[in-house]
Amino acid sequence: MDPIITPAGLRAVPELSYLTAINVARYRAIMKFIYMEYQRLKYWLRPEEIYEGIEAWGVLEGYTQEQCISDLESLKGWGNLASRHDGGRALSVEEYMRKKSQYLLTPYAIEIERMLESLEKVKGYGGSLETTYFDTIAGCVHEIRSRSMDFEPGKALQIWEKLYEAFKTMHENAADFIASIHSIQAEEMMATEGFLALKDNLVNYLQHFVKALQRSAYRIEGQLQQIGAGLRDYYLEKVLADELAKPRLEEGKSSEELWLELQQGWNNLKRWFVGDEQQFSELTLLERATKEAIAKVVRSAVRLQERRRGGVSRRGDLEELGRRFAWINNLNEAHRLAAYVFGLFPSRHLQGEDERSTERTDASTWDEPPNIRLIRTRSRKRSGRSASEPMRSHSDKREAYREHLLLQLEEERAFVEKMQKWGEIQIAGLPRLKTKERMRLMQWIGRCTASASRSFVTADGYRISLSIPSEETQDAVLHSEDGSLTMRNYTIEVAGGETLHG
Known part of the structure; x- marks a missing residue:
């Protein structure tokens, strides 16, 4: 069946304009930096962060922050970036006069940077949080450990392709799904009344992913740490041998290039689950981003519910309450009704950190020493003019604390x-x-x-x-x-x- 050609499929692609523009190096540097931050699950970026990141690379000579802001607006006009107003406080008059914005990669820009096909089919970020990929990765890593030095011809390559495909798909889908929650369309949808019907399913979906991530992903981390350099190199050599054993009709990559790709792939896998001494693992960042997404969904639902309750008239309830007070002839009964409706007025809430002498769970509260808190009066009545007091010295307290x-x-x-x-x-x-x-x-x-x-x-x-x-x-x-x-x-x-x- 021939494909159906529509006018939308023949339209120009302005998102590709920055690849052929005059200042292509500047645009490519900006897009590369924002995409790398996107892979680190950091989506909205300020112009100052983008400029400092590009300056750290040292690839553009004489590049100024004003040029960076102009390039960001050009990329926004082509559809590579979306922006929103940055509500942060200005630290100088120049920052106040300048329009402050934050920038986010659009779905088309992400697909361009990944060099994938079929840009016409991209609608939003998409993605998903599938837990089955963790089971697949865990099974492959466990099989590598259990087989030790026993790999039949072709088996090592089969395990590697299954392992890395599951890892790559899981990472890209998770990054896309988390990004969709932070998109402008998602924020607009979370502000509508229809979002309340989707809130429970979305929260359950995210919570299920976090539980699976804590249950399976950290087991993968432990297994990867137990695979030593000797077993890793032996396994990758088997994978390389299986790859070179394939019949090829044209010249492909050399064995040195394939070996470097395999080592880089293993390092990417281990860095994603284990991390290193310089930075957290991508697994930790994904768990943190998922929990932040849950909190964002809950906050949006609470705001919608408060807005809905704010428009409800309480006139009928107050009239019924007034009639009940009018029917009561006993003052004590009126006090009881007022306490039931309005609560206890004289109650005061004190907060602070308790200094516990033990962590035993069976210790009684009455056995704990009291915590002394000085309470200042809230009375508006002015006290009489008192004599001046000397300056208080806290040297004894400081010395006791030092000791x-x-x-x-x-x-x-x-x-x-x-x-x-x-x-x-x-x-x-x-x-x-x-x-x-x-x-x-x-x-x-x-x-x-x-x-x-x-x-x-x-x-x-x-x-x-x-x-x-x-x-x-x-x-x-x-x-x-x-x-x-x-x-x-x-x-x-x-x-x-x-x-x-x-």
Whole structure:
């Protein structure tokens, strides 16, 4: 069947104009930088951020910020960028006089930068948050680990194509879907009453993706970390051999080029799930962006509901309430009705951080020491003229606080030296700890697990390293003065501060 030709399919494509313009280098640099930020899940950019990013590359000589703003407007006119007003505060008169905007890549511009076909079919960002890709990636990585050195001819390439296709599709679909939530069309749709009917399904969809991401993606991260350089290189060599074994009728890429592509592909996969010491993993950024999208959807729904309630007349309710008060002849009954309708007027809400002496869940509130809070009067009555008071001195409080901090640092230093004497030790091998030592140890574990390198450096220069056991390892019990805690059998190592300072 012949394709149907429509006038829309024969229209000019103004989005491609910047590729043949006079200042093509400037436009390409701008589009490349915005697209790289888009892949990092950062969508709306200010002209200052774009200009600073291009200047950091050092590829355009004599490029000014005014030229950058002019180029951004040209790209907007061609349809490569969309803009919205930046409501931030101006820091100077020049910024106030200049029209401030933020810019976002349009769907056509994204497809152009990706060099994909069929631009006429692009409608919006599209994309999806499919959880099945995580299962596919996890299965392939597990198969690479389990087969070790046993790969039949053609099997390594089959696993690699399945793995990388699932990874690439998952990343592009997720980036497109998150971007669609931040688009102008989505923001306009979220401001309509019809959005309330879609809110629950959209929130459930995003929450389901976050749960699958936390359940499967972090398992993939652990498996990738357990694949050493030897197994990785052996597997990629098998993939390269399978690729070169294919019969070719024309000259293709050399073995060196294919090897570099395979290494780059593996590095992209590991950086996406694991990250490195310089930056967070793309997995962490995707989880954060999905949670922000959930919060944005909920905020939009709450604003719509408040707007709907704001237009409802309460006259009938107030008239009925007035009649009920008129029927009451007892003052106490009237007080009860007022308390039920309007609440307790004398109640006051105090907020602050409680200084708890223990973290035990079974500790009673009545056993905790009181927290003293000074409350200032709200009375408008002027008090009599009092005598002048001398300036208050807080030197005693500062000195007491200083001694408290020094004591904490000394306790931490003593615990670090004790752990250093033990060397590399597992949780199961630790003796009974004091309560403060247990709390400090849990803080170390939290800081190490939050870091991509699974380590951190203390103020005195000691490096605390954490090794996460495999899933087959049995759990350990940490004994302390305030109870026993069942947890994973982590391995903790403390490196000396003198070595790090040297």
